[in-house]
Amino acid sequence: MKKSVKITTIGGGSSYTPELVEGFIKRYDELPVRELCLVDIEDGKEKLEIVGTLARRMVKKAGVPMKIVTTLNRKEALRDADFVTTQMRVGLLDARIKDERIPLKYGMIGQETNGAGGMFKGLRTIPVLLEIAKEIQEICPDAWLINFTNPAGMVTEALLRYSNHKKVVGVCNLPINMRMTIAKLMGVETERMQIDFAGLNHLLYGLKVYIDGEDKTSEVIEVLADPEEQVNMKNIAPLPWLPEFQKALGVVLCPYHRYYYKTKDMLDDELKSFQLGQTRAEVVKQLEGDLFELYKNPQLDIKPPQLEKRGGAYYSDVACNLISSIYNDKGDIQTVNVRNEGAIRELPYESAVEINCVITKEGPKPIPVGELPVEINGLIQQIKSFERVAAEAAVTGSYEKALLALCINPLVPSDRLAKQVLDDLLHAHKEYLPLFNQKVKM
Known part of the structure; x- marks a missing residue:
């Protein structure tokens, strides 16, 4: 019998954690988790206790011998983690x-993951995750680091380039959402559909779509060209694609592409919400408050269906699937963020890409796609340049690199505006940017 595992979740007080717990409960027979250790920081202590108590009720109801531990001591939480x-x-x-x-x-x-806002989430997050990776290397060097923290592409890029811990995989709920939605639009079960995904996190393209092994890409593109039949996500305005554009491009787009191919339309939509004080972040804050009120209910012992409104549905399921496939050496195909290793010919060998991989006990093995279509290669190259320069800025605290990264990003319209938004955001987030504080007067 294979040994049971310990899983440590950093950011355990997250509203997503009940989905993670549900994922481990329903896979217990194939993935025996003896201990799930939820760790957070002092500011997250109250939420951690609420989530931890709910998790214990869920485990008790399910009748599985999974111990739930909550702690603020990260190093202790990492001890013996798999x-x-x-x-x-x-x-x-x-x-x-x-x-x-x-x-x-x-x-x-x-x-939160694109443009200036996405870069600043990366600047705040990357130094913390590099410190965590260093602790993993010291305390539990054989453990896999499975990152859901956004911006997952930039974060995975930084971990692969600047950390000595190489057992790193970035996950996202976008590929599974796309596959499930397209299967539904085509009237087939998700299991019958395979999509050849390639690109970057939140810049992911479906190059080919197969149903029962048969190439159905052109039929899928025809369906997706209908403004009523779109792949949407709760956190992105569902603005329809121009049918002629979708057909001309000839590959499946992800919802985040709207920021690049429909920038003005998306900006106009966001500005309306901005004026009303209803940006997505403000909506999410309200949703999260409501969720934690639900979680406090001592009668609640399942993941509440309201969690799916949060925008991250299936995130945790993706992580549970990945962990189970590594543990069981399944050899199945999943779409994750890993080192390119030549899978996409035009991108550097050592860069992070989001791509279909065969999942083995040695980790994900990227499936080569060769040369990207010329129609999509340019934007992927531009965003990869942005991610690399922004990751370097996060590690060095370089004002110049941060400014350069913004100027590279297609969502930032000029160098002058780049400097203005950079200065404003640096000041707004100075509490979480100690490397920049040393070099920039704020």
């Missing part, structure tokens, strides 16, 4: 509100 999952938000939701509202003040997209 897998470490990270789902943090440095600065909590108030920081996300600033990431969204400040860029909008300058007339540019305000979003």
Whole structure:
């Protein structure tokens, strides 16, 4: 019999944790988790206790021998861990509100993983995750680090380039959401559909779509060209694609592509919400408050269905699937963020990409796609340049690199505005940017 595992979740007080717990409960027969250790920081202590208590009720109801531990001691939590999952938000939701509202003040997209807001989430997060990776290397060097923290592409890039811990995988709920939605639109079960995904996190393209092994890409593109039949997510305005554009591009788009191919339309939509004080971050803060009120109910012993409104549905399921496939050496195909290793010919060998991989006990093995279509290669190259320069800025605290990264990003319209939004966001987040504080007067 294979040994049971200990899983440590950093950011255990997250509203997503009940989904993670549900995922481990329903897979217990194939993934025996003896201990799930939920760890958080002092500011998250109350939420951690609420979530931890709910998790214990869920485990008791399910009748599985999984011990739930809550702690603020990260190093102790890492001891003997086989897998470490990270789902943090440095600065909590108030920081996300600033990431969204400040860029909008300058007339540019305000979003938590794209543009200026996404870069600042990365600047705050990367130094913390590199410190965690260092602790994993010292305390539980054989453990896999499974990161859900956004911006997952930039974060995975930084971990692969600047950490000595190489057992790192970034996960996202976007690929599974796309596959499930397209299967539904085509009237087939999700299991019958396979999509050849390639690109970057939140810049992911479906190159080919197969149903029962048969290429159905052109039929899927035809369906997706209908403005009523779109792949949407709760956190992104569902603005329909121009049918002629969708057909001409010839690959499946993800919802985040709207920020790049429909920038003005998305900005106009965001500015309306901004004026009403209803940016996505502010909506999420209200939703999260409501969720924690639900979680406090001593009668609640399941993941409440309201959690899916939070925008991260299936996030935890993706992580549980990945952990189970590594543990069981399944050899199945999943879409994750890993080192490229030549899978996408035009991107550096050592860069992070989001791509289909065969999942083995040695970790994910990327499936080569060769050369990208010329129609999508340019944007992928531009965003990869942005991620690399922004990751370097996060590690060095370089003002110049941060400014350069913003100027590279297509959602930032000029160098002058880049400097203005950079200075404003640096000041707004100075509490969480110690490297920059040493070099910039704020």
